[in-house]
Amino acid sequence: MTDASARSAQQPGSVLDRKPDLSAKRVKRRYAAEARFRAIGLGAILAAMAVLATLVSTIVSQGLPAFTQYDLDLPVYLDPTEIDADNLNAANYQALVRRSLYERFPEVTQRREKRKLAGLISSGADIIVKSYVESHPDRIGTTQILSIPAADDIDTYLKGQMTDILEFTPQAELSPTGVSGDVQLLASGDVFAAILADTKILLEVESSRLMDNARREQLGIDSYRAEIKTLQVQLEDALGARRETIEDRISALDAQANRRVLTAAQLNEKAANLSEVARSTGGSVDLTDEMPSIFLEVNGGLVKANRVSSQLVEGTVIHPLTSAAPAAGGEWKILELTTPESNRRVKDREAAWLHILKSDNIIESRFATVMFTSGDSREPELAGIWGAVVGSFLTLFITLSLSFPVGVLAAIYLEEFAPQNRLTDLIEVNINNLAAVPSIVFGLLGLAMFLNFFGLPRSAPLVGGMVLALMTLPTIIIATRAALKAVPPSIREAALGIGASKVQVITHHVLPLAMPGVLTGTIIGMAQALGETAPLLMIGMVAFIVDIPGGFTDPATVLPVQIYIWADSPERAFVAKTSAAIMVLLTFLVMMNALAVLLRRRFERRW
């Protein structure tokens, strides 16, 4: 009998009395907890990968349309009276292109409509014509077919991002009453019944929305009435000035309530009207600009529908018909633009013109070379990333040429030569801290020291490269130190043994063996520098730079900053361009990281 069991006999409930619960139930519970834990772990990894997949797929799906652009292959007459062969800069090339459009649609005469028609093409069309004339001066006086990029809204519309376009080819005969102006088109069957039914559904939806609003007004009225009642109770006890305030308030509330009663009545009446039209069978409905737009393409012309019944359409001719003869079934079409005109930037007239140009085979979709050859621009259809790519290249060149020698030399010194004292400890702590400093602080350093104190040019790749070199330095130093540490001491001692000096040991033996690790670290550091934005914003690279930079002191921008600038722009077409630029940036980064991994796998030796 030991003391312990004696003790437990005296103190019931001590730990030695507890019997383990060996029941199968508990084992099952423990295994269930194990399975849950494992599932949570797997779930965490799957969540991270799902987010990555969402990110990549969103960017790619938004960015792919930006790699194609729609051009209009217009026949442009290079008018010799307009173009002076001795002074090619003075001609109004945009007017020549516009003239081509006006000639295609001679029925457009009003100034506002003509401006809309001219707005189909990019405002940079004159540059294209001018460069053509400069390279082919012998063609002045002839008509040439030139590829003019479409304006950015038109481009978005043509890519189908603004609205869906549905086409129906009914088999009934259609008889128009005229070739221009307001016409009526009578079909031989109930071909418009489906459109009529859809429109009525929309009217019903609008009606119930108006009734909801009326109900909300009624709630407001009720709350006003309740407040008036409370105030009237208070009025009985109030005296003097307070009495006046309460009376004023009551009358104000009363007036508001009456106003709202009127509004509610109006809403209810409108809702009732719409509902009546919607519930009636047959009849005809007016198409407003908050409903899908309907066009009829017949006899080479285009009619916009204003009023629809099951067999008859009343509309306005946008492009004249060639004749008023009846068109047989299968020779005319119904076009429906499902997004209402009030929700689109490209209105019905422009959509009609584009449809006609498309059937003329004037509209072509091509690879967007402008994306990769031109610099930034305020117009999305003229903007490209080439300026940013050149700027990135110049900046990274400076970064590499500054940080690689300094980083490797510093790491060699710290690893091999530095005595183990407090100073070198301090330097080591310093470098580790520098690696964790937020990047924007480096930007502040660049701003205060390089721009203000040294007076270097703003927004130049030189300054950007210097700031990024300071940021990449700790990464390279840490990677080089790790690579040097991995080389076994036996190599060093063998070299010393055959009479090499310390510097010779490093430069002839250790460094070449550590080089793969050093290069891997450098490539990863460069990849991080390529993606950096914040410090470069501080030194002014956020300016709007149109020209491609030519040297290290020209104003430039880099690819991530270009992405940032475009992400802030209001034009809708810039969303696709930004996503495309992100795709290009990610491609560069993936290539650099793959290169680093390849280097590591092929050349790194395990000692």
Added chain:
Amino acid sequence: MSAPLIILVVALLATLAYYLGRSRAAAVSGGNTAILHSLPGYHGVYVAMWAAIPAMLVLTAWLIIGPQLAEWYLLSALPDSQTAGLTPSQLNLLVTDVKNLATGNIVSRTPDPGLIRAAEGYANALTISNAAMVVVVLSLTVMGIAVGRRHIDPDMRARNQVERIFTVIMIAASSIAVLTTIGIVASLIFEAARFFTKVSWYEFLFGLQWSPQTALRAEQVGASGAFGAVPIFAGTFLITIIAMAVAVPIGLFSAIYMSEYAGPKVRGIAKPALEVLAGVPTVVYGFFAALTVAPMFRGFGEGIGLDVSSESALAAGMVMGIMIIPFVSSLSDDVMNAVPQTLRDGSYALGATKSETIKQVILPAALPGIVGAVLLAVSRAIGETMIVVMAAGLAANLTANPLEAVTTVTVQIVTLLVGDQEFDSAKTLAAFALGLVLFVVTLCLNIFALSIVRKYREKYD
């Protein structure tokens, strides 16, 4: 001649010097290189160093000091009649005008004869200085070659000299890292000190109203600027908390799964995926947050009747958390792998399941490292710029509601410095004060994290 061209010429001459030195060493040895102390190559490098180093030092000094000297010359050459009674900024404008006129750029005033004369003088001075620089540098190179060659002798310890200079170069390289830190601290403190002469540090650190405006005249609208940074700190704190709430569970659990449960196939897919997440530039995350995540939250919120801002802290915080996941995951993975296998084996031997081992043995053992990793991640989240610039709001808002728009320290730094305010105003200097606070806080967090790891780390062997 431009600076890059001069550098190229000096480099070519240095290469030439190498060959000259080497051949001279061979000549001096009378064909028998064995009697030389050092290999002929070292003699060559010796001469090349004599050629390049003095020239490059003089070139660097000239490029740095030259523009400043030219400006002093310009100021002294301007007649007193033009410079009398000008405020410093007007004087600055005059100097800039002279410089622009000399280089052919746009001038802000119509050039009078005095200005033209000053510009011509400045242009002349620049040309003379440039020419002198070229002449001096190139002649230094040539003289260096001559001097170096003269030293070549069979007994000269060329290798030792070369190695000594090499060591000096290495020490200079290491000191650049120290100089960088000193530079950061000095520039931040200098500019922040200028700010604190205009706004008291007490108001800055504890004030509750952030509306950074400075008026040019007292009666202008922006005359009542407030520089209390507490709302900004609160916004940073809120977004960091949300980011940590996303990153720490997901990062920790993926690290646990990858180090304990995952087979080689899962590891082969998950580890590169996490590395890709880490390698995506933050501007891409910001774009994703601003254009996809924030509208999604807003639509979702409107659907269930909540009022979600289109720049909510929730969207920015979540995307920032996603960015930090690989950080937490890889650091925790390293720490958990460092726990020795003997502890795990002991636990399994007692009959514990894997999850019980992790919860009761490995995590407590790795806890200091994990805490250190989380603190480092917090420091990264605080210093993150692009995600919040694109997805978080601009107005300082003191709130704990993640559905509202808040602003952070880094957003304010960017907004204040990317505008076109003059550099002296309290508005732009406030950015430096914020930068100083940011630097100090992240530095303290890092040091704290490292000290925790070092203090509580178990030594198992």
